[in-house]
Amino acid sequence: MKAMNKGRWADLGPRTASAAILLGCGGAAIWVGGLVYTLFVSLCVGAIFWEILRMFDRALMLSALGLGALAFLCLCIAAYIPLWIAPLVLAVPLIFGLQQVFLRRREYARFATWILLGGFGLIWLRTSYGASWTTWLIFSVVATDVAGYFVGKYIGGAKLWPRISPNKTWSGTIGGWAAAAFTGFLVSIICPDMPSFLMWISVLVSMASQIGDIAQSALKRAVGVKDSSNLLPGHGGVFDRFDGMLGAGALCFLVAITWG
Numbered sequence: 001m002k003a004m005n006k007g008r009w010a011d012l013g014p015r016t017a018s019a020a021i022l023l024g025c026g027g028a029a030i031w032v033g034g035l036v037y038t039l040f041v042s043l044c045v046g047a048i049f050w051e052i053l054r055m056f057d058r059a060l061m062l063s064a065l066g067l068g069a070l071a072f073l074c075l076c077i078a079a080y081i082p083l084w085i086a087p088l089v090l091a092v093p094l095i096f097g098l099q100q101v102f103l104r105r106r107e108y109a110r111f112a113t114w115i116l117l118g119g120f121g122l123i124w125l126r127t128s129y130g131a132s133w134t135t136w137l138i139f140s141v142v143a144t145d146v147a148g149y150f151v152g153k154y155i156g157g158a159k160l161w162p163r164i165s166p167n168k169t170w171s172g173t174i175g176g177w178a179a180a181a182f183t184g185f186l187v188s189i190i191c192p193d194m195p196s197f198l199m200w201i202s203v204l205v206s207m208a209s210q211i212g213d214i215a216q217s218a219l220k221r222a223v224g225v226k227d228s229s230n231l232l233p234g235h236g237g238v239f240d241r242f243d244g245m246l247g248a249g250a251l252c253f254l255v256a257i258t259w260g
Contacts (some may be wrong), residue, residue, distance in 0.1 A: 004181050022241065025116045027138075029041075030131055030135055036121050038075075038079045041119055041122050042071075042075040042123075045071030045075050045119035046069060046070075048246075049071040049093060049097070051229045051237045052112070052115070052228070052239065054229070055228060064107055070092065075116070078120055079120070079123045079124075083124075083257075093116070094116065104223070114212075118245070118246030118249040120245065122245065133194075139250055140180045140209075144180045144244065145213075147179030148168070148179075151175030152169040152173075152175070155162075157171045174243065176209075181198075181202050185198070204251065209247045213244045221237075231232070
């Protein structure tokens, strides 16, 4: 029994260390804002583009590096130009990647669009709504991930979608919703400028982050890889760590520009 429990929690140490470093860097970037935050998010998106091109074809090492650098540069530029021009700039890494990928091109196009939209949404949220809203979003996603991990490991039970993501359970999923709702409730109390219904928005953000996580799991299963890369100990790659954040960022951006 002890050996089984040790195996169940074997990745907890590396995950905790990596998460603490990422939270520290991300938190500092949010607090400083401006160019520092833009560079941080753009660097993460660039790393993800490097990962996904290698996921589709591991032989494309140089092309993957070029695509990652291009995505980084285009996201930086898009953050400082009028909103209506930004899609034209963001389309550049999408088109460049399509020229490199010969199999699953539609799949690449869907994921590349989502990653760019999510990354841009995270930057736009900080620029347009400030640190409070960005911090709330980050903590909602982190609470979803942490609660989902611990509740799922501890309680277990029925699998959410065993064919796509065999480790995810309904207990962990619901635990993530509850943790996000509680996070939204606390933020609305601590920050008077935040709306009282933030708790319910947090649940939607939690769902969006989980959808992002599941979508990324489906991609890894389709291309036959366990992790997007091995850049982050205990987490795999940058995409493995930021898939939920990109899902939440894309949702918030689309909702904000649609309904204000």
